[in-house]
Amino acid sequence: MAAFIARRFLYMVPTVFLISLVAFVIIQLPPGDYLTTLMAQYASQGESLDQAQLDAMNERYGLDQPFFVQYWKWISGIMFHLDFGQSFEWSQSVSGLLADRLPLTMALAGLTLLLTWFVAVPLGVFSAVKQYSIGDYVATTIGFLGLATPNFLLALVMLWVAFSTFGLSVGEANPVTFAIAILVLGTAGTAGLIRILRANLLDELRKPYVVAARAQGLPEGRLLVKYPLRVAMNPFFSTIGWLLPSLVGGEVIVATVMNLNTVGPLLLGALRSQDMYLAGSIILILGVLTVLGTLISDIALAWLDPRVRLRYR
Amino acid sequence: MTRGPWLGPRYTRRHVLQLGGAAALLTMAGSACSGGSGDDDAPAGGGAEKGPEAPSLAERVAAGELPPVEERLPANPLVVEPVDSIGTYGGDWKTALLGPGDVAWLARTGGYELLMHWSIDFTEPVLNIAESVEQEDGGRAYTIGLRQGMKWSDGTPFTADDIVFAYTDVIANEQLLGVPRWLTTVSGQPATIEKVDEVTVRFTFAEPQGLFMHNLCMPDEGGLLTSYPRHYLEQFHQTYNPDVASLVAAEGKADWVELFSSKVGFSILLDAGFWQNPELPRLGAWTVTTPLGTGEQVVLERNPYYFKTDPDGSQLPYLDRVVYNVVSDEELMLLQATNGELDMHMRHINSLTNKPVLANSREDGDYDFFDIVDGKMNQAVMALNLVHQDPVLREVFQNKDFRIGLSHAIDRQEMIDAVFQQQGEPWQVAPREESDFYDEEFAKQYTEYDVDLANEHLDRAGYSQRDGDGYRLRPDGNRISFALDVATPSLFPFHPDATELVVGYWQEVGIDVRMNPMDRSLFIERREANIHDAAVWVGDGGLLDGLLDPRYYFPSHTGSNWGVPWANWYNNAGDPREEPLPRIQEQMDLFDQLRATADDDARIEIFRQILAISKEEFWLIGTVLPMGGYGIVKNSFRNVYEPMPVSAVYPEPGPSRPEQYFHAS
Numbered sequence: 001m002a003a004f005i006a007r008r009f010l011y012m013v014p015t016v017f018l019i020s021l022v023a024f025v026i027i028q029l030p031p032g033d034y035l036t037t038l039m040a041q042y043a044s045q046g047e048s049l050d051q052a053q054l055d056a057m058n059e060r061y062g063l064d065q066p067f068f069v070q071y072w073k074w075i076s077g078i079m080f081h082l083d084f085g086q087s088f089e090w091s092q093s094v095s096g097l098l099a100d101r102l103p104l105t106m107a108l109a110g111l112t113l114l115l116t117w118f119v120a121v122p123l124g125v126f127s128a129v130k131q132y133s134i135g136d137y138v139a140t141t142i143g144f145l146g147l148a149t150p151n152f153l154l155a156l157v158m159l160w161v162a163f164s165t166f167g168l169s170v171g172e173a174n175p176v177t178f179a180i181a182i183l184v185l186g187t188a189g190t191a192g193l194i195r196i197l198r199a200n201l202l203d204e205l206r207k208p209y210v211v212a213a214r215a216q217g218l219p220e221g222r223l224l225v226k227y228p229l230r231v232a233m234n235p236f237f238s239t240i241g242w243l244l245p246s247l248v249g250g251e252v253i254v255a256t257v258m259n260l261n262t263v264g265p266l267l268l269g270a271l272r273s274q275d276m277y278l279a280g281s282i283i284l285i286l287g288v289l290t291v292l293g294t295l296i297s298d299i300a301l302a303w304l305d306p307r308v309r310l311r312y313r
Numbered sequence: 314m315t316r317g318p319w320l321g322p323r324y325t326r327r328h329v330l331q332l333g334g335a336a337a338l339l340t341m342a343g344s345a346c347s348g349g350s351g352d353d354d355a356p357a358g359g360g361a362e363k364g365p366e367a368p369s370l371a372e373r374v375a376a377g378e379l380p381p382v383e384e385r386l387p388a389n390p391l392v393v394e395p396v397d398s399i400g401t402y403g404g405d406w407k408t409a410l411l412g413p414g415d416v417a418w419l420a421r422t423g424g425y426e427l428l429m430h431w432s433i434d435f436t437e438p439v440l441n442i443a444e445s446v447e448q449e450d451g452g453r454a455y456t457i458g459l460r461q462g463m464k465w466s467d468g469t470p471f472t473a474d475d476i477v478f479a480y481t482d483v484i485a486n487e488q489l490l491g492v493p494r495w496l497t498t499v500s501g502q503p504a505t506i507e508k509v510d511e512v513t514v515r516f517t518f519a520e521p522q523g524l525f526m527h528n529l530c531m532p533d534e535g536g537l538l539t540s541y542p543r544h545y546l547e548q549f550h551q552t553y554n555p556d557v558a559s560l561v562a563a564e565g566k567a568d569w570v571e572l573f574s575s576k577v578g579f580s581i582l583l584d585a586g587f588w589q590n591p592e593l594p595r596l597g598a599w600t601v602t603t604p605l606g607t608g609e610q611v612v613l614e615r616n617p618y619y620f621k622t623d624p625d626g627s628q629l630p631y632l633d634r635v636v637y638n639v640v641s642d643e644e645l646m647l648l649q650a651t652n653g654e655l656d657m658h659m660r661h662i663n664s665l666t667n668k669p670v671l672a673n674s675r676e677d678g679d680y681d682f683f684d685i686v687d688g689k690m691n692q693a694v695m696a697l698n699l700v701h702q703d704p705v706l707r708e709v710f711q712n713k714d715f716r717i718g719l720s721h722a723i724d725r726q727e728m729i730d731a732v733f734q735q736q737g738e739p740w741q742v743a744p745r746e747e748s749d750f751y752d753e754e755f756a757k758q759y760t761e762y763d764v765d766l767a768n769e770h771l772d773r774a775g776y777s778q779r780d781g782d783g784y785r786l787r788p789d790g791n792r793i794s795f796a797l798d799v800a801t802p803s804l805f806p807f808h809p810d811a812t813e814l815v816v817g818y819w820q821e822v823g824i825d826v827r828m829n830p831m832d833r834s835l836f837i838e839r840r841e842a843n844i845h846d847a848a849v850w851v852g853d854g855g856l857l858d859g860l861l862d863p864r865y866y867f868p869s870h871t872g873s874n875w876g877v878p879w880a881n882w883y884n885n886a887g888d889p890r891e892e893p894l895p896r897i898q899e900q901m902d903l904f905d906q907l908r909a910t911a912d913d914d915a916r917i918e919i920f921r922q923i924l925a926i927s928k929e930e931f932w933l934i935g936t937v938l939p940m941g942g943y944g945i946v947k948n949s950f951r952n953v954y955e956p957m958p959v960s961a962v963y964p965e966p967g968p969s970r971p972e973q974y975f976h977a978s
Binding site for chain 2: 031037038041081089092100156163256257265269274
């Protein structure tokens with residue numbers, strides 16, 4: 001197991017390097033750079049930048065330097081000082097901006113996850129055990145509806161209701177908007193999980209060991225929790241890894257629509273204005289977290305499921 | 314509206330009083346004449362019932378945290394005449410900010426504090442921080458008198474040294490900025506600055522400088538001169554702090570430039586840097602207490618050392634704070650507006666399409682509309698690239714009859730009805746009716762919708778041959794075929810719709826044109842590289858701003874998307890460059906002459922000549938004059954000037970004196 005983990009860590013080095021390179025290249029790919037965006041913005045207000053000002057900014061931001069020089073400046077700062085550079089648009093350090101938004105982002109993602117599990121697990125189990133009952137159909141309908149409704153639309157509708165019926169302010173962060181966001185994000189996640197859990201559990205419930213256990217007189221409830229459910233939960237643990245980036249990256253569209261001060265809208269804004277160090281750093285962090293998360297879920301799975309664990313031997 | 318002589322009198326000290334009394338002016342210069350007799354008007358003890366200062370400041374004075382108000386004000390404060398009525402202290406100005414890209418709104422509301430201001434009706438420069446501005450030696454020198462005893466927001470005196478520092482050590486420092494065009498002569502020699510005494514500086518030029526006063530009113534020009542407090546910033550500057558390296562190291566910066574840049578910005582309208590540092594002393598009515606990026610709000614609070622009073626002698630501003638909700642989406646801002654959460658706003662949400670929505674909620678939201686006069690003179694200018702890389706297309710585009718034909722082919726009334734909510738008027742790329750340069754013939758020429766006439770002009774232009782599909786042919790036998798570049802999404806969501814219509818009209822007369830929508834960065838890149846066929850953008854410069862930024866009258870700037878290589882040739886900067894047509898060169902020579910003309914009337918005359926050439930040559934095809942602009946204001950929010958000009962040069966609402974806005978209880 002230790003060798004396995006060590007090997008995985010070793011593999012991560014080139015992967016992360018490639019991610020950093022790709023992140024940086026992707027940001028440079030679209031035409032123009034931050035200054036062009038700035039000029040476009042300026043031009044839409046009918047303003048124009050003095051050439052001297054433009055040149056000075058170009059130099060100050062280092063945008064006139066070749067690609068690899070810019071890349072090295074960025075990556076060496078991260079490697080040696082954990083300094084992610086400066087956001088042009090905010091004229092603030094990237095680390096500061098992220099630190100400011102992380103608590104809310106993590107709270108949002110964490111609570112959403114709890115809500116999802118809280119709703120999805122009982123519903124999924126129920127609709128598998130009572131397959132084709134009225135309850136199953138209701139749960140399935142809810143699930144499909146949640147899956148099919150675009151998140152941001154639901155968010156807008158709920159915001160509108162909150163605003164028009166209850167007269168709530170929509171601009172400032174308040175517990176109600178936060179609750180709405182969790183509910184909206186939770187609904188979408190729930191739907192998927194219900195379906196996965198239902199399908200997995202149905203597979204397991206028909207297996208001979210369930211019949212054997214039942215034949216031995218195990219009470220139905222204990223039987224369910226102790227054996228098939230544990231197996232059916234595997235997909236949950238293998239997706240734990242994906243949660244890590246979402247804890248930091250957050251949801252982009254819903255957060256933008258609801259004006260939540262999380263990392264998602266920050267990334268979107270940075271990409272739109274070609275604020276390269278900010279966008280690049282967020283993408284890199286998310287990339288690293290995805291890699292880490294995958295490792296964690298592999299370990300978690302191995303730890304939980306002897307079948308998986310034994311295969312690594 | 315009466316049109317004042319908008320270039321105004323010359324600003325000798327003798328004229329200052331007259332200036333204060335001039336009809337269109339709102340802000341009076343107090344007793345700026347014959348130095349130092351300001352004591353009579355000193356506001357101590359003034360201020361009717363509301364007292365000479367805000368209650369919150371009075372408390373701090375009583376607690377010994379602040380010196381008394383008469384010591385905080387300059388000897389001769391600027392007396393601001395309110396727009397409607399004298400106000401009362403207190404309350405917030407609640408408004409919204411669309412992310413960090415919207416910093417210009419911070420500058421426009423809380424950051425427009427310059428040596429000179431635009432008069433509120435945007436007709437001429439008037440005094441602001443400067444107590445006097447004197448033109449000498451036929452425009453070769455300008456002497457600026459500051460206010461004795463004026464202070465930065467931290468209580469340190471604001472003196473001539475600050476202006477000298479701003480110019481020589483920040484603006485003219487090549488590592489930080491470099492001398493901008495407005496501080497150089499036509500032939501490119503930079504201005505020199507000298508400190509005459511503690512409160513007087515003099516700018517000297519090698520040649521006469523005609524637009525110096527105007528530039529003093531513009532945020533990213535004159536505004537920079539009053540944004541760099543020397544006493545605070547010199548510790549971060551290499552020249553003044555030999556030990557700056559240790560500070561650089563302590564803050565983990567790469568060099569002193571990076572350190573300096575982290576404390577202050579370099580562009581008032583664009584750079585968030587001015588709004589990140591609560592320690593930076595300022596001259597404006599409010600100073601930053603919650604900077605941008607630390608939370609969901611930006612908060613500015615009253616500057617206890619602000620140098621203006623109302624006619625009662627009460628120190629301004631009336632409002633305690635300006636609170637900006639940082640929102641991520643325009644629709645949210647709209648919802649906030651309809652919910653009555655914005656006290657006064659005139660950006661992003663005030664489109665013609667949103668007008669019915671906002672009108673509907675006026676009662677519930679307890680707000681109303683106020684009128685604005687858009688500085689733009691065109692909603693969509695169809696700019697054919699007159700310097701096209703393809704010599705044949707270039708020849709076609711440079712053919713005036715061709716352009717006239719295309720202009721007649723456009724059904725502008727249909728555009729107004731279909732795209733602009735029936736607001737507007739058929740209009741060419743010509744000054745607005747509100748402008749002194751208004752010329753009806755120029756504005757209306759070739760705007761008549763007449764397909765036969767259009768075909769006649771196109772035939773006469775020499776393109777009567779058509780191919781099997783009915784498209785006209787170029788001299789080399791190919792179809793006349795080109796693309797109209799449109800930036801989308803952009804601040805002008807109606808451009809694709811308008812262009813779609815124009816494409817239809819031009820197809821009708823046998824021109825194979827298509828719309829080419831693209832991201833706005835790509836749009837700008839193509840324009841700068843001169844690889845576009847034709848481009849659609851709004852037409853700026855319909856008011857006084859046309860004279861300061863004539864990009865639609867002749868190629869003066871890379872924003873002149875119809876002749877970028879010519880503009881580069883003129884500015885001696887950028888690529889590609891090409892020698893302009895003789896008529897354009899004539900315009901350029903005239904503009905150089907204008908920049909070097911100190912006499913106001915002569916300058917007007919020269920600009921008229923430039924416009925006359927544009928009119929005769931008909932460089933650009935205009936469509937619709939923007940009309941029906943509006944902003945929203947809470948019913949209890951007072952003293953908002955109407956109709957408010959809107960222009961890049963007049964950074965609304967800054968010149969309308971936000972310091973005198975107030976909440977009626």
